[in-house]
Amino acid sequence: MGKVLRGIRNLSVTAGAIGAAGVWYRKRAERHLSLRAQTVLVTGAGSGLGRLLAIGAAQRNAAHVVVWDINEQAASNVVEAIQADGIDATYDIVDLADDESVDAAGQAVRQRIGGIDFLINNAGIVTGKKFLEQRHDDVERTFQINTLALYRVTRQFLPNMIANNFGSVTVIASAASLIGVARQTDYAASKWAAHGFTESLRAEMRHYGRGIHTLSVHPFYVDTGMFDGVSSPNVLLPILRPEAVVHKIFRALESGKRQLILPSSAVAANWLKLLPVSVADQVSDALGINSTMDHFTGCTTAVED
Template structure:
């Protein structure tokens, strides 16, 4: 895939009402996108972001969507197609975390987490990929997580949903290659970011610091504008792939030594 530019592009971001979704929407507008579509359950949040985008002289539209619900996605996707015609960039960013240990998880925690973090990829990509294939152009982005390549305490539902999202994106990349399509896919693996979603989390390793949301967003936008297929934030997260070559006992020892399994101890998360 050739390098790609936001200039003149139609961009849709899910979970755009706060955190890096909001920052990516503003960043894409500053980088020249011509229309940003903002999806979130939090309508007040995306309305405020749309005002910030309009102030930059870029068109923005808002849709209250529950991305875990196929019917909600299909209805909003058809409204988007009517409004802007085609879509160039789809960023699956909406995500939730319960932060509970395995036996504390209630049924709703598990189904909601998989609904938002995994199933939403099927609903949104099935809605917009046909148009991208027809135009032989488009960029599919998924904000997965470092927890999508390494499991840790209090993240069994989250980690399982993000491992699944990573698998969906990898298999989809294979299908796009097989179809010799110019539509490309990018999976992002961030360590913790200071958006509020993981408030209370502590990192005990100087090699794995909590990421600054503005810096992380700029790197993600750079990666969307590049031919990259994967982005690890920070780059140290990539080492998980290398440590995986070791037997599980050694891999687990390294994860514990990095303090990965203590990080969620005082998790509070975003206040409702």
């Protein structure tokens, strides 16, 4: 226990120093963005977080919102809700795990409205199985939707953003992309890859002087049904309300932030990496992180995080 307490104390000191420097630099580096009169595309937008993101973009007076989902009825319902508020919206039925499906949908979007200004890669799935219970197709499907789809979808619209020297790519990753969690060997690995994708894309766009903004979002469990049955380990890591998450995503996007971790206390996952592994493991156990999935019953279809 002494090692755990010392570890937490060291984390606090280090976090304070890093935080002070980070706030100063962030104020200098961020630029404000607006969705007003811009085109927005959201994947996995038929339900859950994706639905709220699509509707939220419309509420921010986007010129056109494109809804991508594998469920036609769900996608149609979201488009109708957006159009009822006087905002243009269309949908495409897309299997994000299929190259031809994504290519066809991307071409259809370009023919309808031209390019996309704000791309929100939201779609994701989770199995919630223990490692030895996962089948190969479970793992493959998880990576197809959570990771490889980022490449398929972003390639459709990044060239136009580069040509205009303007655009934004948001990736809804997960707090699991910051720390390994029991019963998430497939999900966490796919989200770590998503995190790496976003960081590397940001670095590449900056290196070549492109005016493309990127945002990686790392929420703890969100109450959308995808993670039904999970538990909150402590008051520092509550189950998040989807409406609050969407509000903070748009605030981060519009303020030009590059990374959003929710809740803010989850940033401790980064700090744990500064500790010896044995101490970090004890801190994780003390916080109850690895027991959160013990009673998981959630949805495993392509919804969202």
